[in-house]
Amino acid sequence: xxxxxxxxxxxxxxxxxxTQDKVDDAMAHAQxxxxxxxxxxxxxxxxxEEDVAKALASQYDMEYLDLEKNVVVSxxxxxxxxxxxxxxxxxxxxxENGRLKIIITDPLDLETMDMLRFRLNMELDPILASxxxxxxxxxxxxxxxxxxxxxxxxxxxxxxxxxDKSIDSDDGDLTEEAAPIIRLVGMLITEAVNMxxxxxxxxxxxxxxxxxxxxxxxxxxxxxxxxxxxxxVVNRFKLLAGIDLAEKRLPTDGRIKMMIANRQVDxxxxxxxxxxxxxxxxxxxxxxxxxxxxxxxxxxxxxYDRFQKIIKRPNGIxxxxxxxxxxxxxxxxxxxxxxxxxxxxxxxxxxxxxxQFSGVNQCMxxxxxxxxxxxxxxxxxxxxxxxxxxxxxxxxxxxxxAIQAALTGHLVFSTLHxxxxxxxxxRLIDMGIKPFLVASSILAVMAQRLVRRICKExxxxxxxxxxxxxxxxxxTDEELAGAKFFRGRGCNVCNGSGYKxxxxxxxxxxxxxxxxxxxxxxxxxxxxxxxAIAGGMRTLLEDGKEKIKNGITTPxxxxxxxxxxxxxxxx
Numbered sequence: 001x002x003x004x005x006x007x008x009x010x011x012x013x014x015x016x017x018x019t020q021d022k023v024d025d026a027m028a029h030a031q032x033x034x035x036x037x038x039x040x041x042x043x044x045x046x047x048x049e050e051d052v053a054k055a056l057a058s059q060y061d062m063e064y065l066d067l068e069k070n071v072v073v074s075x076x077x078x079x080x081x082x083x084x085x086x087x088x089x090x091x092x093x094x095x096e097n098g099r100l101k102i103i104i105t106d107p108l109d110l111e112t113m114d115m116l117r118f119r120l121n122m123e124l125d126p127i128l129a130s131x132x133x134x135x136x137x138x139x140x141x142x143x144x145x146x147x148x149x150x151x152x153x154x155x156x157x158x159x160x161x162x163x164d165k166s167i168d169s170d171d172g173d174l175t176e177e178a179a180p181i182i183r184l185v186g187m188l189i190t191e192a193v194n195m196x197x198x199x200x201x202x203x204x205x206x207x208x209x210x211x212x213x214x215x216x217x218x219x220x221x222x223x224x225x226x227x228x229x230x231x232x233v234v235n236r237f238k239l240l241a242g243i244d245l246a247e248k249r250l251p252t253d254g255r256i257k258m259m260i261a262n263r264q265v266d267x268x269x270x271x272x273x274x275x276x277x278x279x280x281x282x283x284x285x286x287x288x289x290x291x292x293x294x295x296x297x298x299x300x301x302x303x304y305d306r307f308q309k310i311i312k313r314p315n316g317i318x319x320x321x322x323x324x325x326x327x328x329x330x331x332x333x334x335x336x337x338x339x340x341x342x343x344x345x346x347x348x349x350x351x352x353x354x355x356q357f358s359g360v361n362q363c364m365x366x367x368x369x370x371x372x373x374x375x376x377x378x379x380x381x382x383x384x385x386x387x388x389x390x391x392x393x394x395x396x397x398x399x400x401x402a403i404q405a406a407l408t409g410h411l412v413f414s415t416l417h418x419x420x421x422x423x424x425x426x427r428l429i430d431m432g433i434k435p436f437l438v439a440s441s442i443l444a445v446m447a448q449r450l451v452r453r454i455c456k457e458x459x460x461x462x463x464x465x466x467x468x469x470x471x472x473x474x475x476t477d478e479e480l481a482g483a484k485f486f487r488g489r490g491c492n493v494c495n496g497s498g499y500k501x502x503x504x505x506x507x508x509x510x511x512x513x514x515x516x517x518x519x520x521x522x523x524x525x526x527x528x529x530x531x532a533i534a535g536g537m538r539t540l541l542e543d544g545k546e547k548i549k550n551g552i553t554t555p556x557x558x559x560x561x562x563x564x565x566x567x568x569x570x571x
Contacts, residue, residue: 008037011055012047022046029293045296045503048456053105053130060107062126067103067133068457068493074141076100079120082142088112089134091141099123105131139194181229185236189267189282191222193260195495198284198325202237204230204277215495216452216502217325230277237280241269249273256282268354285354294334297327298503300546302538306508307446311335311413316443317406319393321418327450327504328415329354332389335413336360339387348389349376365391377401381410390414396432403433406441420540421445421509422528425519439516447507447540449561451553452499458491459551469555473545486551503552505543505562510535 009023018041030040038056041047050066057064065072076092077085079100085091090112093101102116104126117124129137188211192200197213202225209225225233235245241254256267268283299307310318318335320328333355336346340359351365351373361383363376373390374397380388381401392415393399406412418424424445428438465485475483488498509515509532518528533539538546544558 006059008052008055008059009041011058012041012051015051015055017051017055018046025295040293043296044293045298049130049132050456053128056107057128060128062107062128065103065127065129067129067137072103072137077141080116085138086142089131089138090116091134091138093127095122096125099125101125101127103127103129103134103137105129105134136194181232181236184225185233185240188222189258190260192282193265193284196501200282200284202234202280202282204234204274204279206276209233216497216499217450218452218497220495234271234278234280237269237282238271241267243269243271248278266354268352294338297331297334298547298552299506300538300543303506303508303543306444306510307335308338310444310510311339311411313411313443315406315409315411317402317412317414317441318443319414319416319424319445321416321421321424321445321447322449323417323419325450326448327502328448329391331446331448331504332413332415333357336387336389344386345384346387346389347380347383347385348391349373349380350389350391361385373398374401377405381405381408385410387411388413392416393428393431399428399431399433403437403441407437416445418447420529421447421507421537422525422532425515425528426522426525429519429522435520435522439511439519442511442519444508444510446509448504449540449544450502451505451544451547451557451561452497453501453503453552454486454554455488455491455494455498455500457493457500458489458498459486460489461485462487462554465555469559472559473541473555475545483549484551485548485555487554498554499557503547505540505547505558507537507540507543509537 009018009020009026012018013020013023022041023037026037026040026044026046029035029044030037033040033043035043038052041052042049054064056062072093074091075094079092080090088109089105091103093103095101100120100122102124104113105128106112107126107128113124113126188200192213195213195215197215198217199214201210201212201214201219203210203212204227207227209227209230210221211223211225212219212221214220238245238252238254240256240258243252243254251273252271254269254271256269258265258267266285268285270281270283272279272281294307295304320331322328336348336357340346340357342359345361346359347361347363349363349365353362353364356362361380363371363380365371365373365376373392373394377388377390377398378401388402388405388410390398390402390412393402402412402414416424416427418427422445424447425438425442428442429435462485470480488494488500490496490498494500512531512535514531514535515528518531540562541558544553544562547553548555548558
C-alpha cells in the first residue's frame with residue numbers, strides 16, 4: 001500500500017516553523033485568493049520561502065538544494081534556451097548515466113517536466129530550490145560579463161564624433177547610436193528591482209550624476225555617471241515614461257511599465273528641475289505588496305484583533321497616520337482587500353491610483369482638469385457606496401466631506417500626516433473641523449512606521465548591545481535582566497547591511513468616551529495620549545520593543561524611527 005503523503009502545513013507544524021492556527025489562517029487566505037497553501041504562507045509572512053521549499057522537498061521525497069550555501073556549476077546550460085529557463089525557472093545542471101539533473105521550484109509543474117523530457121529526449125532528476133534563490137542564481141548566470149561600472153566605462157569610451165550630438169547635447173535625441181545609454185538605463189532599472197529597492201534616484205550634481213537606490217527605507221549610493229551623460233540618461237528615463245522631453249522648466253510626471261524577470265513592474269516617474277539639472281526619481285510599484293494579507297503587515301495579536309474589529313464596523317472614519325514612506329497606503333489597501341466582497345460597494349479617491357483592485361471603483365485625482373478630491377468625494381456619495389477610501393485628508397474641505405460621509409452611514413478610510421495617533425485629533429481641529437464632529441465621527445487612529453527586519457541568513461545574538469541606546473528606549477534593569485538582543489552580521493543576501501525587508505510597528509488609538517470628551521474640549525495632545533494609553537493603546541515604542549524581544553529588529557533601528565516622547569530624562 002502506498003504511503004500517504006503528508007500535508008505541507010502538517011510538515012511545517014511538525015518542524016515547529018508555524019502553529020496549526022497559522023496554517024488555518026493560510027488555508028483561508030489561499031482559498032479566497034486562489035493560491036496554494038505554500039504561496040499563502042509566504043504571502044502572509046507566516047513562513048519564509050526557504051522553509052516552504054524544504055517542506056515541499058520533504059513532502060515529495062526530493063533532494064533540496066540551498067543555492068546560496070552550495071556552489072553549483074551548470075555544465076549543460078546550452079540544452080535549454082534562456083527564455084525557457086527564465087519563464088519556467090528551471091536550470092539543467094549535469095548528466096549522469098543518461099539522466100539530466102535539473103533544478104526546479106514547483107514539484108507539481110508536471111506539464112513543464114513533460115515538455116522538457118520530450119524536447120531533450122532524456123529522463124530528468126529534479127532537485128528542488130526556493131523560487132527567490134533560483135531566480136537570483138539565473139540572473140547571475142545570464143548577467144552580462146560587464147557590470148554596471150563596466151557599462152558606464154564602455155559608455156564613456158563610446159563617445160566619439162559619431163555620437164557627439166546624442167551624448168554631449170542636452171537636447172540630443174536618443175537614436176540607435178545611443179545603444180550604450182539604453183543598455184545602462186535598462187541595467188539600472190533591472191538591478192534596482194532585483195535588489196528590492198523602492199526608489200531609484202538620479203541626482204545631477206556639479207560634476208557628476210549620482211545614482212542611489214532606496215532599499216528598506218534607506219538610500220544606498222550605487223554609482224556615479226559622468227556629467228556629460230546627464231542629458232541623454234535623463235532623456236531616456238523621460239522617454240520611457242512618456243514625458244515631454246522639451247519641458248525642462250516645470251516638474252513633470254509619467255509612468256513606465258516593464259517586464260522584468262517575467263513580472264510586470266510599474267514605475268511612477270517624477271522629474272524635478274534643480275540647480276544642476278533635472279532630478280529624476282522612479283518609484284517602483286509592486287502589485288503584490290498591495291495585496292498582502294493583514295497578518296503580513298506585522299501586527300501583534302492584540303492589535304491585530306482590534307484592527308479586524310474596527311475595519312468591520314458599518315460607519316465612521318478610520319485614519320492611518322505617519323510620515324511619507326511609512327506604509328500607510330499598504331495598510332489601507334490590506335483593509336480594502338479584506339473587505340472587498342460582492343456585497344460591498346467600495347469607491348476610492350486616490351492621487352494617483354498606484355495599484356488596481358478587481359471589484360473596487362478607483363478614481364484618480366486630476367487637478368489639471370478640476371477633478372479634485374472634493375469633487376470626487378461629493379460625487380461618490382451619490383453612488384451609494386458602503387466603503388470609501390480617501391487617499392489623504394489634505395485640507396478642511398476634504399476633511400468636512402469625509403466626516404459628513406462617516407456621519408451618514410459610510411465607512412471611511414484615509415491617511416493623515418501626523419507623528420503619532422493622538423496628534424491626529426488636534427490636527428483635524430486645527431484644520432477647522434468642529435471638535436464635536438471629530439469626537440463623533442472617528443472610530444480609531446493608527447500610527448505606524450516601518451522598521452527593517454534582521455536578515456534571517458546572518459542573524460546572530462548580540463552579546464554587547466549599546467546600553468545607551470537601550471536606556472534611551474526606556475529599558476529598565478528588570479527588563480534587561482536575562483533579555484536577549486539580536487543583530488545581522490552582514491552577508492551577500494542583505495548586501496552587508498544586516499537587514500532584509502521591513503515590517504510595521506503600530507500604535508492603535510481606539511476612540512472611547514474619555515478621548516471623545518477630551519477632543520470636544522480641545523485638550524492638549526499629552527492629555528489625549530494619557531487617556532489613550534489608559535484605554536489600552538500600546539505606543540509605537542512599546543510595539544517596537546515587542547519586535548526587538550521577538551528577534552525581528554534591533555534597538556538601533558527602533559530608535560532611528562520612533563519619537564522620543566517616552567525617552568527617559570536622566571540619560
